[in-house]
Amino acid sequence: MLEMLQLPYSGSDPLTLGICLDKSRAKEILTYHKIPNAKFLVASRMKDITGTNFEFPLIVKPISEGSSKGIFSSSFVKNTKELEDEVGRILTSYNQPALIEEFLPGREFTVAVLGNGDETEVLPIIEIRYEDFPEDVVPLYSYEAKWILDTKENNFDVFECPAKLNKQLQEKIKETVLRTYNVLKCKDWSRIDVRLDKNGVSNIIEINPLPGIMPDPNENSSFPKAACAAGMDYNQMIQRVLYSAAKRYGLL
Numbered sequence: 001m002l003e004m005l006q007l008p009y010s011g012s013d014p015l016t017l018g019i020c021l022d023k024s025r026a027k028e029i030l031t032y033h034k035i036p037n038a039k040f041l042v043a044s045r046m047k048d049i050t051g052t053n054f055e056f057p058l059i060v061k062p063i064s065e066g067s068s069k070g071i072f073s074s075s076f077v078k079n080t081k082e083l084e085d086e087v088g089r090i091l092t093s094y095n096q097p098a099l100i101e102e103f104l105p106g107r108e109f110t111v112a113v114l115g116n117g118d119e120t121e122v123l124p125i126i127e128i129r130y131e132d133f134p135e136d137v138v139p140l141y142s143y144e145a146k147w148i149l150d151t152k153e154n155n156f157d158v159f160e161c162p163a164k165l166n167k168q169l170q171e172k173i174k175e176t177v178l179r180t181y182n183v184l185k186c187k188d189w190s191r192i193d194v195r196l197d198k199n200g201v202s203n204i205i206e207i208n209p210l211p212g213i214m215p216d217p218n219e220n221s222s223f224p225k226a227a228c229a230a231g232m233d234y235n236q237m238i239q240r241v242l243y244s245a246a247k248r249y250g251l252l
């Protein structure tokens with residue numbers, strides 16, 4: 001609507017938002033550009049999983065959701081029976097295909113990006129430290145972790161920002177994230193989730209071109225957390241997004 005009305009707006013265009021909402025489409029584009037991401041399969045019907053030879057454990061998630069909707073500890077599946085149960089759950093409860101992915105067992109990061117072109121900036125990297133999770137909780141930044149363990153009242157401190165990284169890994173994550181931002185034509189800002197595979201290679205989990213930005217630091221919203229580590233307060237963060245958009249439209 002804004003485009004029809006020729007009103008400038010901040011953030012990515014509908015094509016990028018749509019592609020990133022369909023995690024399999026986004027992964028197809030990453031794969032074309034040789035950006036590492038977990039091997040995957042889309043199941044639109046139960047029979048799509050017969051004869052698959054993926055190595056367990058796997059993760060099963062709705063193809064088009066966010067904020068860990070539909071991702072519970074049970075989404076981490078270790079055998080065919082669990083796989084069938086989870087695919088069935090996604091198909092019936094979420095009325096959309098299930099995305100089945102090989103599980104990336106390594107460290108997890110989420111990376112906020114601001115700006116466009118040569119001025120694109122990667123903000124301090126956040127690590128989600130699974131060592132600090134309760135012992136019986138599966139190492140997933142799941143619905144339980146985001147919304148049950150982590151509440152405003154409950155001090156859930158599993159985040160390290162800036163993440164402790166050696167120079168080489170830090171540069172690799174930044175490079176992978178920036179390439180992802182560019183090939184998906186993200187504009188002004190995004191938050192990109194990354195996890196290391198069994199060989200320590202940074203893989204893209206997903207791209208959030210419209211990241212959550214809950215203002216209260218106790219809510220542990222990642223983009224504001226990274227902005228704060230970069231020395232910005234909440235208003236400065238919002239203004240940086242706005243100025244990036246204004247500059248992109250030639251309005252400054």
Ligand SMILES: Nc1ncnc2c1ncn2[C@@H]1O[C@H](COP(=O)(O)OP(=O)(O)OP(=O)(O)O)[C@@H](O)[C@H]1O
Nearest residue numbers: 038059065066067068069101102103104140141206
């Ligand atoms: N292939 C994978 N291997 C290992 N862990 C994964 C994989 N895919 C997802 N996860 C775990 O599940 C979490 C949620 O997955 P994902 O980021 O795709 O969901 P989301 O609901 O879109 O998240 P967001 O809140 O960032 O929008 C990840 O942060 C990660 O912990």
Ligand SMILES: [Mg+2]
Nearest residue numbers: 067193205206
């Ligand atoms: Mg995510």
